[in-house]
Amino acid sequence: MDGLKLNGIAFDTPMNLLSGPNRVSTEDEYLKLYPKKTLFDLGEEKEEGVFVVFATIAHVIDDDNWWYPACKCHKSVTADNGMYYCSACRKHVFFVIPRFKVKFEALDDSDVANLVMFDYDVAYLLKKTCSELLARLKEESLGGGVPDEFDALVGKKLLFKVTKNASWVSTFGDTYRVAGVCDDEHIISTYELNGPDFSPLKASLNSSVDSVINLAEESPICGDAKKDFVSSLLVDFSSGSDPIPSDTIESSFCKRILKDDYEGVCCGSSKSIRIVDVEKKEKVPN
Numbered sequence: 001m002d003g004l005k006l007n008g009i010a011f012d013t014p015m016n017l018l019s020g021p022n023r024v025s026t027e028d029e030y031l032k033l034y035p036k037k038t039l040f041d042l043g044e045e046k047e048e049g050v051f052v053v054f055a056t057i058a059h060v061i062d063d064d065n066w067w068y069p070a071c072k073c074h075k076s077v078t079a080d081n082g083m084y085y086c087s088a089c090r091k092h093v094f095f096v097i098p099r100f101k102v103k104f105e106a107l108d109d110s111d112v113a114n115l116v117m118f119d120y121d122v123a124y125l126l127k128k129t130c131s132e133l134l135a136r137l138k139e140e141s142l143g144g145g146v147p148d149e150f151d152a153l154v155g156k157k158l159l160f161k162v163t164k165n166a167s168w169v170s171t172f173g174d175t176y177r178v179a180g181v182c183d184d185e186h187i188i189s190t191y192e193l194n195g196p197d198f199s200p201l202k203a204s205l206n207s208s209v210d211s212v213i214n215l216a217e218e219s220p221i222c223g224d225a226k227k228d229f230v231s232s233l234l235v236d237f238s239s240g241s242d243p244i245p246s247d248t249i250e251s252s253f254c255k256r257i258l259k260d261d262y263e264g265v266c267c268g269s270s271k272s273i274r275i276v277d278v279e280k281k282e283k284v285p286n
Contacts, residue, residue, distance in 0.1 A: 037052070038053065039111040040110035048164055049165075050179060054188070056155065065101065069097070113176060114175040118177075121181040157188065159187065161180035163176070
C-alpha cells in the first residue's frame with residue numbers, strides 16, 4: 001500500500017501486506033511429501049494416510065452418479081419438501097451447485113482398483129466445469145449415462161494422491177478417494193525413473209548428500225584437503241569407525257561446531273592458512 005488514512009490522519013509510510021504460508025511445490029508434493037505405493041501395495045497397506053500412486057485410467061464406470069448437487073460448503077444435499085437440506089450445515093438451502101463425482105477404474109503393473117475423483121480435479125482434466133457440462137446435456141436433450149467428454153480421460157497416465165482411512169472404506173468399500181491429481185510430464189517422468197520405492201526418507205537423504213557435495217564445490221578448500229573435508233562429512237555409519245578423523249585438516253577457511261565430546265574450532269582468514277588439530281577427548285571409563 002502507498003499509504004493509509006485513518007480518522008482523518010494520512011500515513012505516507014508504505015505498508016507491506018502479510019503473505020500467507022509458503023505452499024509446497026507440486027513436484028515436492030508428489031515426489032517427496034507422501035509415501036509411494038503401487039495399487040497392490042495400497043490395498044495391502046494397513047496404515048491410514050495419504051499415498052501417491054501412478055496409474056492409468058482404464059475406463060469410467062458407467063452410471064448416472066457422476067455428479068451431485070452441493071451446498072456452498074461443497075457437501076452434498078438431499079431433496080426435502082421442494083427444498084434441499086444440507087446435513088453439514090444443518091439447514092435447508094435454496095441454492096445448490098452441481099459438482100463432479102466421477103468413479104473410474106485405474107490400473108498399474110500390479111493391480112486394478114476403483115478410484116473416485118471429485119469436482120476440482122475432474123474440471124482441471126476436462127477443462128470444463130460440471131455446470132457447463134450439464135448445460136450442454138440439457139441443451140442437447142441427452143439422456144443419462146456418462147458424457148462423451150469423459151472419453152478423454154481414458155488412457156491417461158496420472159499421479160494420484162489418494163487417501164485411505166477406515167471411515168471412508170466403511171462407507172465406500174474398496175473405492176479410494178482421490179485428493180489430488182498431477183499430469184505434469186516432467187514430474188511423472190521423474191516418478192517413473194525412480195519408481196514407487198523412492199520414499200520421502202530417501203528423497204531427504206539424497207537431498208542431504210547433494211547439499212554436502214554443493215558445499216564442497218563452493219568451499220575454498222582445495223586439493224587433498226577438500227577430499228578429506230568431504231570424507232569427514234559423508235559418514236559411513238556401517239563401518240563403525242570414528243566419524244571425526246583425528247588427522248590434521250588444512251583449510252583456508254572453514255568453521256565447524258562440534259559436540260561436547262570434541263574440542264577445537266578450525267578457522268582462519270582468506271589471507272593465511274592455519275593448521276589446527278581436531279582431537280577427540282578420551283573418555284574415562286565408568
